[in-house]
Amino acid sequence: MASPAEQLPAGWAAEDNQHQRYLFIETATGVTQWELPASKDGPNIQNASPVAEPSVHHGKRRQYAAGQTQAYYGGGEAASDLAYPGPGLQPQAVTGAQLFTPGLVGENQFATQQTQPPPGQSGYYNQAESEYINAPTFGQPPPSYGQAPVDALTGQFGQMGVVGQKQFHLYTTNLLTSPPEPRDLQRPPPEIRLPPNSCISPSPLANAHASYQRCTLNAIPTTSSLLSKAKIPLALVITPYRSLKEGDEAVPVVTDTVIARCRRCRTYINPYVQFLEGGNRWRCCMCNMTNEVPQLFDWDQVRNQPGDRWSRAELNHSVVEFIAPTEYMVRPPQPAVYIFLIDVSNSAVQSGMVATATRTILENLNRIPDEDERTKVAIICFDVSLYFFSLPVGSTDSNMLVVSDIDDVFLPKPTDLLVNLAESRASLETLLGRINDMFQENSIIGSALGPALQAGFKLMSPIGGKIVVLSSTLPSVGPGALKNREDPKILGTAKESGLLQAAVPFYKTFAIDCSRAQVSVDMFLFSAAYQDVATLACLPHYTSGQTYYYPAFNAGRTEDAIKFAHEFGEVLAMPIMLEAVMRVRASRGLRMSSFHGNFFVRSTDLLAMPAVPQDQSYAIEIQIEEQINTPFVVMQTAVLHTTCYGERRIRVITLALPTTTILSEVFASADQVAIATLLANKAVERSLTHKLEDSREYVFQKLVDILIAYKTSMTSGGAGASAQLAISENLKMLPVLVLGLLKNVGIRQSAQIPPDIRAYSQALLTSLPSQILIPYIYPTFYALHNMPPEAGTIGENGVILPPALPLTSERLERHGLFLIEDGQTVFLWVGRDAVPQLVQDVFDLPSYDVLRGGKTTLRPLSNPFSERVNAVIQKIREMRRGVYYPHLYIVKEDGEPPLRLWALSALIQDRADVLPSYQQFISSLKDKVITT
Template identity: 80%
Template sequence: MASPSQQLPPGWAAEWDATNQRYLFVETTTGRSQWEPPVAGPEIVGQEPSGSPPPAHHHGKRRQYAAGQTQAYYGGDSLGPSAPQYGNVPQQPAQLFTPGLAATEGGGQFAQQQQIQGGQQGYYAQEPEYINGPQQPVYPVQPPAQMGALADQFGQMNMGQKGPRLFTTNLLTSPPEPLELRQPPPEIFLPPNSCISPSPLANADSSYQRCTVNALPNSNSLLNKAKIPLGLILTPYRSLKEGEEPVPVVTDTVIARCRRCRTYINPYVQFIDGGNRWRCCMCSLSNEVPQLFDWDQARNQPGDRWARAELNHGVVEFVAPTEYMVRPPQPAVYIFLIDVSHTAIQSGMVATATRTILENLDRIPDESGRTKVSIIAFDTSLYFFSLPPGGADSQMLVVSDIDDVFLPKPTDLLVNLSEARATLETLLGRLSDMFQDNHTIGSALGPALQAAFQLIAPIGGKIMVLSSSLPSVGTGALKNREDPKILGTSKESGLLQAASPFYKTFAIDCSRAQVSVDMFLFSSGYQDVATLACLPHYTAGQTYFYPAFNASRTEDAIKFAHEFGEVLAQPIMLEAVMRVRASKNLRMSSFHGNFFVRSTDLLAMPAVPQDLSYAIEVQIEDTITAPFVVFQTAVLHTTCYGERRIRVVTTAVPVTSNLSEVFASADQVAIATLLANKAVERSITHKLEDARDALFNKMVEILIAYKSSMTAAGAGASAQLAVSENLKMLPVLVLGLLKSVGIRQSAQIPPDLRAYAQALLTSLPSQLLIPYIYPNFYALHSMPPECGTVGEQGVIMPAPLPLTSERLERHGLYLIEDGQTIFLWVGRDAVPQLVIDVFNLPNYEMLRGGKVTLPVLDNPFSQRVNAVIQKTREMRRGPYYQHLYIVKEDGEPPLRLWALSCLIQDRADVLPSYQQFISQLKDKVNGSSY
């Protein structure tokens, strides 16, 4: 067939679509495409809206849609009239073709277009907000008669059915919109009658458990076709903000579980045999309902079964009976392992740490009066403190033999917090002064850990390590591996692996004894975070890093004291084990996060901090015939108040054989969280470059799968880069991961900073991880007057801007934050009044960049800016307290570059801009087609 390009108007080109055996007409300037050649045709101009639609135009040639779509589009007659045009609304060029939804060019665009035209005709009470997105216009209660035919068409196109609807977007013409990341995940459309409860809380909230797809493919081959990684993101023990509902607790110890698969009863089971038995939603086994299930033990009378929390809530906690205990519930135990070497004392770490413990003694969980504490100090020797109850003075016992560690005294080293409170307070007040003149340089961290383990192992609990230097003597001594010559090379990943097997072996011993380790690291030099982070990684703890800590800088002292205090005050789950169960033909295949995998699917977590996240990959082993599947996470634990409990988190998602529903239900935030975990693991087991390649290739795979299955271009080349609307932000999140400190290509990132960033990437919950890889960016100088004031939901925040320096104006004041650091960017032409109002300085020249505490001044703008900063620090879960840096536009280059590196849509060094990245993806997607 001859190319029709000679007949086309300027700016248009024709591409041969091999799949549909016809030409696709592309406007070269915008990338828009359509089936019909762009030639002038009959059109109705200036017609007044009226009650009846204008006459339709017939096409002489039959449109070539995918098989089965022609009939749906034309409502029965495949040679019938084309879609009508109302009034003088211009025809929108076709965008993309989505089989299984709208059978016109543009997929979901057709429906939106009709709604716009209907609005012109007076059919709708309100205009829709925008055309090309998932929001729906407000429909009238009764559709007018003229719309009946259109409704019939929609019905035939499955548009009236309840289920995820697919909207396609072109990434080349749809820049990232930061507010989209604050949307909830795609809605879960379960089949009718799948849930026995009408409660909206029957499915777990996504902040506890979310799946990467909210419509599960029914077979592994369909999943492979979509290329979307299948996994669960869990934060089973997330903190509660003020006003949030606590997890309901079932106190009567009546726990109904399936006899075969051990699933806990939940809103997705079925009652049969007159309510005497229940059928498991996982394995379909019939189980007896426990005798006391319908009995209210508190009132000693028959109870209402349908009011039970476990039948109405996706997240519930059971008080466990004695058969769930192998020993009496353990008390909370805290051992503070404090480095008192010369560098630790000089930095002010010891003084800050002891003062923080002293100030937070009342916040340490101890309602039952059983909490125990111990303090061990170390440099190249070990210093134990005997804390006799009753207010007597403490006694220091020195052990200098670090090759064969022993406890110098059988009693009073680990003491009851309430009984030895006075002695402990005295010791904490004096500890820093006792070592004030200590000139010992060196660290026997390994032996100190062994001593703490001997003390805590019979009970279990938490070892909190505060270390200011590289372990240098005794077991676990490390050497400085930092070599600038190998940064940025293929050998760099070696620096991210543990240098000594001692720490992993020790961590596994700790896990067996129900001991968890938290690391607080303060070194001004190399500290080998990669090796030391093994301890929290395998014991379900957390790593905190304060490079070049100096307590004489108020900001450093405040950050550490705040974070350490929050960790001490956290309620923790002790001696926990977690297991994730799923419906038949689903298997948990690999696990990411801070824990030790004790058996194939049992995760041991000696002490679970709040807001720690875990990622689990799921495999489809065989075709799923059930209409929906259920994932259930159960965490058996002891509360820090001495009660054995089981937290159960249940999520049900529908099963589909429709690829468009898989794409329409994909959760871009969950996918990015899973990819972050997989990338970190790959960077350690392989190379950093492999991790980056794997991220890029996974994004390409998803786009190719979408293009070939969901668009008209099929396997051919396309001028567009298509993806579903709900995955629009995934490319920029992947770019954020590629540019994150933990993954990015650079020869300038110290290995300690990279290892710490990787620890964050694998432990932060999605709510913290997303801003970490896609920061928030606000213009403060031009924010609306209500921003920074208190509204119904607290302090009103400005709207976030896209992360590009194109938005930086030379007279502006901007806030950039990633959950760990806040930058205040001040333009070089900032007006003196702004500098006076915010910084209390006469002009921009007097301003100094760097780490600061912003003054609160007596003017509305200062108070609003401070309120926005305060809200930024408080709005997220977790103990983190962000440093604030002032960055002048013409200030110190390293600080400017650090702040600008958060604007990930810009080009930086060898890293591409967002537009370049999208172009690379497009070339790769099209390149694979030839």
């Protein structure tokens, strides 16, 4: 074997160091390990002696020999003897150093505080300091940026045992000279680089995808003091029941009811555990407890023969569902139950809401989940009285039963009110076709929403399910009655936050009763006048439902009817998790400290969710309680639920992240999208517990703290004044995301925002998954008049979108056609000098002057440009997860001022009213950073 000096690149040598060191060199056949004899002149590379032969990776593993149960890899006995043994354990065969076995974990390899070098690199292990010196970088810098490496780290490499060794680069951006680039938000989060052999599966799906579970940091500090130095919040953003788009990998289901869990911490077996004693036992990756492998774990119950352990889904997939055995049930799985509470007061009927709602239910009866034909439905209408409908089986008739005593609600009949959807289909269809006509002449103005909710609860509580409320009126009589508290004089003042809190306790206490009985509530609100969205949204908030708001709904406008019918239809067709509870477990030293989202916290860390809709997101903050001594940590979310098809299941989502003792790695691993998602939740919470101004100040100060921490620790300027405002490359979009959050109507400083609009925005900020939330606070901006030829045509991944522009009106051109969208609304901005041919091609009108602004439906015309523009709009409406169908508004450059200002407010890099431009915002940040 050639000596290490011959294997090293030219010019490499060893510097003085009194500590014994080991040198690792990766070659085509494996990794060699050399011991460098120490002397007064330092390690002598010429006299190094090999410690072990190269380990060779053969791609296939099938048998469970004793030496192969440490990890899933193909090496022989030598490789297994030297395998990474798991968190907190010593290497088995080599003292002070270990071999790295290449090719095991794909690209997810990151040696932090480990004895193994990263793949493709050589380096020294410092025994005395217990650290591997030359840790790899988090990703490569974009080719178009020329940021310098962090000055504060340069001294570290002068003490290394190798001259010319590749340095750890943390790429710094100067925010003063680096404007926001929208494409940066499309990049994946910083790569998760786990230590070699930390995963027993070579599957690329062994770690959670960011769309299911992402962390604000992809390298976890080992101590709380290191975390506090970075000032970056540590939190998980979880979307456990993410919808699947075409081409998405389905969640694998383990059907044999063999569920291996840790006896001590109850963690589910996953790709980061470790097998011992010939595969008969496994060591938990969170608490190190040794557990027996279940007897049937290696048995294929379908073929009734021995099975391949390494093909089991739970050892290869980070997201998996188990069919739960009976011990996971306190009762048989419930059927899906839907009770529709329909407001039939005068305003509800006149707006067309009742006709649209009943027609949508009728058209979507086949889409309501009912594969097992156990689904039950009921319809209760209400104004100041309650109207029940008896739907006898085998008949097309229905009987209406009126209850006018709303102070003590009772069910007028013990049967036929909550009926089986399949059995009573005929009478249900007839009823849905007649309801609007029944109440067409209704002149009653009030609303007994509270009593209607109580009636629905009485009907549903023995089973559980979902109450769907459709209301056009402020509740005015009976329990839960509300008063109009909208007061323009207090908008924009310190008292405004009071309008965002529940006006009466009824809806919160009722929500807790619902949660206990496994009842979830969805709110569809339509009023043209004040409806107190803040109070009514309490019900969905605490019962894991969702609020949908259609201000000034009028079905006479086609666009209003289409939007509501589309969204309501998608909600009806959505498969939902029923009677669910969620718990997040983490490695020792980590604790879930606070929870944000739509649920009720039943105990310290158990979240009760009676019915979990798809694409609802939750944020959970994490505390580091004690020093973490493991090279990586694991966070596992488990959701025990009943499917709407009558199966009890456990969805398990596992995320493994490396640990680090180096502050630069903390910054380099930060996920700006996850941080912005958490800050949105925290901002809303603070606006309710304090004031809106406190909410804005909190978000701004968190950003300032991160910038100060970065400047102090990571730049040569340190605590002094500097000509730059520095941040790591992977966080360069965080300031503009914070600015977008500060300008969002949920917390924006303004005296013009109606409290209902603000409350609805806050409901979105705390429930939308990151994929929809980020455009909601940082909209997307396209130029359509000069988009590339391929934009609007079909590519490999569907319709190709134009390149996104920075959100500034400087990009608007008088002759142009632009599109601005935030996931909830789409604006088509038409410049006043738009050529007649453009107006003709897109709007089928002769000139700009005859074009009218406002809410519209854009008709496809038989010309290529119209087809491309419509394709872009259609793609925008379909590309994100969730049920939302954005309205389309035409905005003329010299059109109606309110509509113009609304569209321009989406260009968050501009100054608007008292709100700063991006440049002003960055300048104020710099002033704060310098003076603090």
